[in-house]
Amino acid sequence: MSEIKKGLAGVVVDTTAISKVVPETNSLTYRGYAVQDLAASCTFEEVAYLLWYGELPDPGQLQLLTQRERAQRRADRSLLSLVEKLPENCHPMDVVRTAISYLGAEDPQEDDSAQSANLAKALRMTAVLPTVIAADMRRRRGLDPIAPQSDLGFAENFLNMCFGEIPDARIVEAFQSSLILYAEHSFNASTFTARVVTSTLSDMYSAVTAAIGALKGPLHGGANEAVMHDMLEIGEPTEAAEWMRRKLAAKDKVMGFGHRVYKNGDSRVPTMRAAFADVAAVAGGEKWIEMYDILESTMVEATGIKPNLDFPTGPTYYLMGFDIEMFTPIFVMSRITGWTAHIIEQAGSNALIRPLSEYTGVPQREIQGSSLLERDFSATVS
Numbered sequence: 001m002s003e004i005k006k007g008l009a010g011v012v013v014d015t016t017a018i019s020k021v022v023p024e025t026n027s028l029t030y031r032g033y034a035v036q037d038l039a040a041s042c043t044f045e046e047v048a049y050l051l052w053y054g055e056l057p058d059p060g061q062l063q064l065l066t067q068r069e070r071a072q073r074r075a076d077r078s079l080l081s082l083v084e085k086l087p088e089n090c091h092p093m094d095v096v097r098t099a100i101s102y103l104g105a106e107d108p109q110e111d112d113s114a115q116s117a118n119l120a121k122a123l124r125m126t127a128v129l130p131t132v133i134a135a136d137m138r139r140r141r142g143l144d145p146i147a148p149q150s151d152l153g154f155a156e157n158f159l160n161m162c163f164g165e166i167p168d169a170r171i172v173e174a175f176q177s178s179l180i181l182y183a184e185h186s187f188n189a190s191t192f193t194a195r196v197v198t199s200t201l202s203d204m205y206s207a208v209t210a211a212i213g214a215l216k217g218p219l220h221g222g223a224n225e226a227v228m229h230d231m232l233e234i235g236e237p238t239e240a241a242e243w244m245r246r247k248l249a250a251k252d253k254v255m256g257f258g259h260r261v262y263k264n265g266d267s268r269v270p271t272m273r274a275a276f277a278d279v280a281a282v283a284g285g286e287k288w289i290e291m292y293d294i295l296e297s298t299m300v301e302a303t304g305i306k307p308n309l310d311f312p313t314g315p316t317y318y319l320m321g322f323d324i325e326m327f328t329p330i331f332v333m334s335r336i337t338g339w340t341a342h343i344i345e346q347a348g349s350n351a352l353i354r355p356l357s358e359y360t361g362v363p364q365r366e367i368q369g370s371s372l373l374e375r376d377f378s379a380t381v382s
């Protein structure tokens, strides 16, 4: 029997030049740049360019990308009415998944997987998705959508479309940092899903649609929502340590902690924890900071398991005023840049992804009798 690597844990399946996760040093680089430096010095648009083209843009390249992104922000009437038709109680990730699928269906170049065509699709999806997400959040609040503005940067424009105003600059900066931190993380489950779909020579929209499905789960992107639900359930910082001990005693998974690759802390958490503190200072969220710190120290003392990026992001988005079910769609808005970079990389050096399995079912057997009536089902009927 061959050795089974359940969950592909520890298996290196391909090379990538997009990002590097080094668990030993808790570091993460995008195309060679440390993620915390990118979060401190760059806009989300610059990071998207870096992921897609391999280098940070010069002023002319950035201007071109920005112009194209801003020109494609508007969601056409048919897309917005599709969103309106979806049940208001469906999860917003269902809306995002449906929207990308729709964009594929209406694109006459859907099956053109040339690098230039894929780069154009990546930009189109990145540009229009925030408009869909903001419109969906507002309709759930009974509000009309706000049109995108072409004189605003990516982060500011999204916040304006959600809330009808541009918040304090510290909030915008923290939000932009979160987008940069969420943009890319090597062969995580959703990116790998996108690569598997691409490996069959399917199109970019199909790969992104599948990746959205993978990100939705609470063991992956859905954890940022679960974290905030837990924090609201806890209610007060004084209850946090006891809540955590109860969870651990019951052997429950605590969302926002642990990671498949990092075993000694997530490289992105210090930057996001600092952004959380900035937002809490502006929004009066000291209670959540206090609860965060108690949950972290109780978990680390009891198990040594450290928070992942979803732990600080959950309460930060809550304090920014987003509805909890919008947290994972915001993750999509950012990660779509990483997914599409990987789709382009996979398409450029493709091999069908098709692993093997070890069969553990019943041994080969004969069908008894020549018709349904003659067969003996006594062994299978309960």
Ligand SMILES: CC(=O)SCCNC(=O)CCNC(=O)[C@H](O)C(C)(C)COP(=O)(O)OP(=O)(O)OC[C@H]1O[C@@H](n2cnc3c(N)ncnc32)[C@H](O)[C@@H]1OP(=O)(O)O
Pocket: 007, 218, 219, 220, 221, 223, 252, 253, 254, 255, 256, 257, 258, 259, 260, 261, 305, 308, 309, 310
């Ligand atoms: C952006 C992102 O996607 S980051 C990840 C977001 N996901 C979460 O926050 C969900 C909570 N975390 C988890 O479920 C896990 O840590 C994962 C899925 C992220 C990684 O898990 P794996 O590498 O498969 O490790 P696994 O789940 O086997 O955990 C190893 C041990 O640590 C424990 N453990 C790991 N994470 C947690 C946690 N969050 N809470 C409690 N115990 C945990 C497991 O129970 C297991 O203990 P055992 O050996 O006694 O059975």
Ligand SMILES: O=C([O-])CC(=O)C(=O)O
Pocket: 182, 184, 185, 187, 188, 189, 220, 259, 260, 261, 308, 309
């Ligand atoms: O790498 C992973 O397994 C999950 C993760 O942190 C991410 O996708 O950002």
